Amino acid sequence: MALIDTASTMIFTDYSSSSSSSTARLLLFNTAKLRNFPKTISTFRRSNSLQFGISSRTSPRTIITHCSSSSTSAMQVNNETFAKVIDGKRVAQDIREEIGVEISRMKEEIGIVPGLAVILVGDRKDSATYVRNKKKACDTVGINSYEARLAEDSTEEEVLNHISKFNDDPSVHGILVQLPLPSHMNEQNILNAVCIEKDVDGFHPLNIGRLAMRGREPLFVPCTPKGCIELLHRYDIPIKGKRAVVIGRSNIVGMPAALLLQREDATVSIVHSRTKNPEEITRQADIIISAVGQPNMVRGSWVKPGAVLIDVGINPVEDPASPRGYRLVGDICYDEARKVASAITPVPGGVGPMTIAMLLSNTLLSAKRIHNFR
Amino acid sequence: MALIDTASTMIFTDYSSSSSSSTARLLLFNTAKLRNFPKTISTFRRSNSLQFGISSRTSPRTIITHCSSSSTSAMQVNNETFAKVIDGKRVAQDIREEIGVEISRMKEEIGIVPGLAVILVGDRKDSATYVRNKKKACDTVGINSYEARLAEDSTEEEVLNHISKFNDDPSVHGILVQLPLPSHMNEQNILNAVCIEKDVDGFHPLNIGRLAMRGREPLFVPCTPKGCIELLHRYDIPIKGKRAVVIGRSNIVGMPAALLLQREDATVSIVHSRTKNPEEITRQADIIISAVGQPNMVRGSWVKPGAVLIDVGINPVEDPASPRGYRLVGDICYDEARKVASAITPVPGGVGPMTIAMLLSNTLLSAKRIHNFR
Structure with a gap:
């Protein structure tokens, strides 16, 4: 991760790997890619169909x-x-400032501060960096951030327990499970456990269905x-x-x-x-x-x-x-x-x-x- | 409804009005259209954008x-x-025959006969015809059909009670609510009450979301x-x-x-x-x-x-x-x-x-x- 230095890139890269689907895979920059980074540079091959995927x-x-x-x-x-x-x-900075103003107004008027909870399982350095950057971003706009760190060899049940706790916690308004999860866990089970009202990633199928349908409104847009x-x-x-x-x-x-x-x-x-x-x-x-x-x-x-x-x-x-x-x-x-x-x-x-x-x-x-x- | 004579047309027309969304409206042939059928025939106007919708x-x-x-x-x-x-x-006939064979095999091997329940509210003649045709189609392939008829002035709660009963009934494998519902009822509430495992229309947003997502499978395809x-x-x-x-x-x-x-x-x-x-x-x-x-x-x-x-x-x-x-x-x-x-x-x-x-x-x-x- 020391290879990447801008926060925005790290955060973005992070998101690109946060798919709730195990088969969908957006081929964006991530550490796995860097590890496989080719040593030789070839020229751009034109072909009749896209070679991505x-x-x-x-x-x-x-x-x-x-x-x-x-x-x-x-x-x-x-x-x-x-x-x-x-x-x-610049636009992102403008938006952060607007969010900051809204959060102050909310706190002042009803005494509520938005909260984002992140669940991190294992010791991946890149994941730890992403989580740190999310926390930093929350700090700058005044969102409370909560974190649950679990050991690599935790059980799926332990993760589900933490999700359940955050689901029930009224001070938490958004829940993110940091991906990838250890291979012994069922990603889909875990992501589906996040209650849809707090699924700020917006990847829940119910949310995607509402996004696809006319006359319906998604709770969150990815x-x-x-x-x-x-x-x-x-x-x-x-x-x-x-x-x-x-x-x-x-x-x-x-x-x-x-x-x-x-x-x-x-x-x-x-x-x-x-x-x-x-x-x-x-x-x-x-x-x-x-x-x-x-x-x-x-x-x-x-x-x-x-x-x-x-x-x-x-x-x-x-x-x-x-x-x-x-x-x-x-x-x-x-x-x-x-x-x-x-x-x-x-x-x-x-x-x-x-x-x-x-x-x-x-x-x-x-x-x-x-x-x-x- | 006497205007339409082929069963397939009626059934199809029926489906076109069975949107679970109140705003989505496929402009297909239905009785409302026939009532508004223009008396004058004009020529086809070419325009720069489609005029449907x-x-x-x-x-x-x-x-x-x-x-x-x-x-x-x-x-x-x-x-x-x-x-x-x-x-x-011809293809539909082939499929019906294949379905009939499968239903016989199922009945023989595990003693189960598939069941379709239809809920009809009010006295619309067209709706009654559609329901009758669904029943006929079920009969020809050996699907048991169940029907709940409610008066026009029934409450939403009464309809929900019937849905709940069919949701719990193990002999019912598919549930259809005949649309349109009387105007005093909330269509979305009622349709959402059908349990997704029996939503054979496939219009539930969760189902549509799965249809949209790679690596996910919808329970039913519309x-x-x-x-x-x-x-x-x-x-x-x-x-x-x-x-x-x-x-x-x-x-x-x-x-x-x-x-x-x-x-x-x-x-x-x-x-x-x-x-x-x-x-x-x-x-x-x-x-x-x-x-x-x-x-x-x-x-x-x-x-x-x-x-x-x-x-x-x-x-x-x-x-x-x-x-x-x-x-x-x-x-x-x-x-x-x-x-x-x-x-x-x-x-x-x-x-x-x-x-x-x-x-x-x-x-x-x-x-x-x-x-x-x-």
Whole structure:
């Protein structure tokens, strides 16, 4: 974990591995990846279908460390004007300040302080760091944080007991179980034990069902996709009636992002590892949200001039010039895409910082709802 | 209801109004529509966005009684060869027979007969007809059917008591509440009271959430979209890697159909009333499922040569030549589209008969699951 230094990246990375589904796996930057980090850098292979998903787990990863702009030469590119940079770090900071104000008002008016409980099982250093960062973020806005640390060899029952205690604790308004859990535990059983009113991750199937259905309201919107949409809103980017393409269909980002865009009346297409000629579809999009974990996969030629690009990927690529020997890039080839798009999120500093801001937002929302405070 | 004579149409129509959401409304053929049936036939208005959805409720409906093939002239059309007709009536019959065999085997081996309970509140003639038809369908395959009839002025509590009784009754494996309910009742409260293990409609948000999530399995797949996919399977139409467009995003057909196609690895786009230039998107589709309730909306020019077309719409159009003064057409302009597509469902006789077959299938599935019978 010493390899990663920005809090936002750690927090985001953390979230990307917090899937409540054991099969959904968003291929974002995490320590497991770093361990398998390839020593050789190969060139970007163009293929007829996306190679993310299963294939990237079974074959050595293909890394593109930088993307030339030559592939965009045939496009309507104006090298003089670049896309507006969507500054997630600044927006996240604004949101944290707004949350802080609301929490003060809540405390003053009804004497309630929102509380977030995190359950950490085992001694993984990365997990400990993530939990520490969540605690820090809570501190800055005035949310009480609670923690239960259990030994690696705890039983599932012990974890369930802690969840049950937090479920019943009126000072706790949000509960997170830090993933991954030790392999002897059933993740789905444990996550399902968190009562839906405190499931600030928003990954409960009942919540996802409400998100999918017209006329129903989810209790919580999952943090990363909520952050993506919030960025669009804060930059006054219209969604209604627009063509939107989501790349990736994970339970934690791609799928809920698509449902959210549809709720806002976009016409949504989901591109995934089985999609043939994905670039044909992305080129039609007014808005692209990419969440696959393939460095620089979305080239400038994949982007319609004037499109808005939200890049959820955080991928390490080797970089001898960096003190750490690597740097982080998104799924979208930034240097190429910013010459074509009208707005783009950078990596890092785009979606990453929004995830934790949305976790704080969900915790506040939960406390307000439980105490019927407006 | 005397206006409609085929059982399949009635059953299908019935389902289209059985949304568990009060706001979602699939604009399919129902008696309310017939009452508002316009006396004048206007020509098909082309517009930049689909006019289904809200607009069709607030403005007089635009009816196209027949669609000329002139609009397909620019397309690669072979007038000699027509699309294969996907015979839903025959497939539904096959499925009923298969269900009958399974039910006999179950009865023989473990002495259990699947049971479907229907709750009917009030004196609507159409509802009574639908319930009668469900009962008939159950009889033909050997499913026991149970019925609770309550007076129009019953209380919500009385309905809830009946649901509770059926929830606890081990001889009942599926429960349907006939919609619409009298206006003094809260539909969502009542539908949510059906225990999820017996919710053979599959509209519970928890079920929809599981349908949306990778690695999760829904208990029941909603009947009409399940019927659409079953038709594709029975005709050996590949879905994986194909471009699929779903027209309409209702909770009961469009949205779950899109989720099902995605589970089968199609690349899915959802077109709806806010979509601009829908025909540009549908023209890219290998598979189109249309569920909007706009007669003949999907013209030949909207269809890619060789595409497969599944038409969920059942729409009445005036027809002086018919003894009843009207006939039923789908959302897809059949005469035009069959010259372009490789396969197409007719209306009636396509998706319609599949809905009731899938209801029987879900009831059998429920009984098998409850009694752990394979």
